[in-house]
Amino acid sequence: MSYAADIAKMLEQERLLVMDGFTEADAFSIGNAIRIIVENEGLGALIEVRLWDRQLFLCAMKGTSSDNVDWVRRKVNVVQRFQTSSYRKGLELKEAGAQLDVSRGVNPLDYAAAGGGFPIRIKEGPIIGAITVSGLPQRDDHRVVVEALAAHVGVDIRDIALD
16 A cells, blocks of 8 residues: 555645744644544544643543553654654655664654654744644544644645545
């Protein structure tokens, strides 16, 4: 199975979903937008928005557990280490017939290359944090983050949504 089309679309998402700046108000706005999307779909998820040094938004919706907290932590680790969305990293590994393990210098207990972690990038600057969701199927974890972030930065989701 080829993941090339999804990987290319995620590269485009990461290129376009960039902000001029990022504040605590942005974190709340994006996190709450994700909460509303998930709630409107009748679902529940754990939502975190963080800079590398601190958590700015956390919402644990109905149906989540401490397992979701750990999945978020592991997805954030992937975003921070590989500077990409956790879903894209997972599909790139699948495409290559590989996985995150000690042969790649990572402990699988600390890294999850699964959908839901997305980088917070500032224009002309580095990735400064991550927006992460856990509790839905991984493609949906990724989708709700991208949908909320696209609305926040004014990008038409129809142009960048995964098929």
